[in-house]
Amino acid sequence: MTPQTDPRAGAAVKAADRAHVFHSWSAQELIDPLAVAGAEGSYFWDYDGNRYLDLTSGLVYTNIGYQHPKVVAAIQEQAARLTTFAPAFAVEARSEAARLIAERTPGDLDKIFFTNGGADAVEHAVRMARLHTGRAKVLSAYRSYHGGTQQAVNLTGDPRRWASDTATAGVVHFWAPFLYRSRFYAETEEQETARALEHLETTIAFEGPATIAAIILETIPGTAGIMVPPPGYLAGVREICDRHGIVFILDEVMAGFGRTGEWFAADLSGVVPDLMTFAKGVNSGYVPLGGVAISGAVAETFGKRPYPGGLTYSGHPLACAAAVATIEVMAEEGVVENAKRLGASLVEPGLRALAERHPSVGEVRGVGMFWAVELVKNRETREPLVPYNAAGEANAAMAAFGAAARKAGVWPFVNMNRTHFVPPLNVSESEVKEGLAALDTALSAADEFTE
Known part of the structure; x- marks a missing residue:
């Protein structure tokens, strides 16, 4: 070096x-x-x-x-064996990557849909939620980032959204908790949690619960400031979603795969979402890869009904081989x-x-x-x-x-x-x-x- x-x-x-x-x-x-x-x-x-x-x-x-030499070697070995193959087939690297990811995701998030990165993972998670519920609106937080593609950037809650926001994406923003700059005049974490959940409940009530397909949150917002949610907040959102039949999506693109000292940031709170997006750390960015981890209930929606979405490079063998090697390295080391x-x-x-x-x-x-x-x-x-x-x-x-x-x-x-x-x-x-x-x-x- x-x-x-x-x-x-x-x-x-x-x-x-x-x-x-x-x-x-x-x-x-x-x-x-x-x-x-x-x-x-x-x-x-x-x-x-x-x-x-x-x-x-x-x-x-x-x-x-x-x-990392082990991941570089895995990419080289996969390139020599099978550089690429269409996503409709079962390929060893793709199957093994999905298995290893599903072993580590919380709860019953056992089905893995592969994308090319985090933004398109968010796009597909939202599409799945809308089709699963038959509803259109999605709620997301200010102080958030969900990607640069059209739907994902409209979900984003920072200024990168502004140039693309025509108010036609079916997105409603709300305030998530952040005690240091509280929008709720809170003085303690308990107050911040209670008031943030009350604010979310009010937003849902005025938007109409039956119009809302999903709530998407970064488990811990990343680029927006690494605001660890106060105790009880994510569990409270989970309860609200359950009560109104709303799909709960956690965006773990940045926080996932060990960044928080757990495999996923959701493990810190014990909350299991219905859909969870990932990318970045899944293979340390060595080859572009992202995905959606899907719960049994959402996956069942598409058991006999085709899912209307896909990507040419979904589960690309080189990217999946890098993911397999990365997860194995993380476990071994x-x-x-x-x-x-x-x-x-x-x-x-x-x-x-x-x-x-x-x-x-x-x-x-x-x-x-x-x-x-x-x-x-x-x-x-x-x-x-x-x-x-x-x-x-x-x-x-x-x-x-x-x-x-x-x-x-x-x-x-x-x-x-x-x-x-x-x-x-x-x-x-x-x-x-x-x-x-x-x-x-x-x-x-x-x-x-x-x-």
Whole structure:
């Protein structure tokens, strides 16, 4: 893992990118993508020899780090045996991946529909719920992200929805619990749970329970801020769904496959949804893969009635072989246990110690290897360090923090007024300490913008 310098090669990669690659979520003329030369484990590096500890796990998906040799070998072996095959057939890699996933999903989520990623998993989960119930509306939370495809982005509760939202997608948004910035004037977790559930009940009553097909929630919202739901909330939503015949969908695209120190975040609450979406960590993003885990009741709907949906690459053999190898590696190497242990013993106390030293830190929250640090101008008023959805000069404070973090040798996850601590789940103790030390330095830059 010794980065080799080759600036000329890096310049060529950068030039081709700028000439031809159209990047997501970006104003194309205002971005300056880093040319990446390689990656291994928890690190990646550029062509100038600069190495970064990746505190983002890509987009929170390289749960076993980069270039794990066992997964790379599994992809190579599958490519030599059967590179691809149509989804209507039974293929060993596909069958085994489904079996291993179903072994780990909660409750009776034993049928697996494979997709190419998380957004289309959400699209199909919603389609299944609508067909199962014969209803049209879907409720989703503000402060959420469910994907960039048309239905999924309309379910999303952050500004990435706005440009595509024509109010025709059959989506109703509501407030989920978040005690630090409570919409319910709550002072305790108990109050937040009770008032958030009452708000949801009222929303359902005024929308009409018989019109609602599903409620979809990220089990723990990821990009929106890693807000772990207070005790009793998910169980309360489950009860509401049962009472009104509403399908409960949990989105585990980011929180699933060990990120929280459990195989799925739903395991933390003991709640079993009717449908559960997954992607990202299922094979650490080595080959695109996502899916929907389906309960017996929903699966029965399509026992003799065809499900009207599919994908050319559903259950692609290379992607499924990578999933099989990833799950086996996670089990053999105790990756989920490592996330739980280091999250509790190093990450949480380390981040809380940073909060004590830096006036820019308003709150630290999370679980396992899934943590957010909320940055504020003023701890007393909780005013965010930058305005909501800030850009340009308005985002100067977070830009300064990000630049300081990269200079300190880590690649930070930065979104609005937060940084997330989300390294690979098999990160080592020394790497966690390295990351915390770099954040300590970077937070000093954020402190300069506090009042």
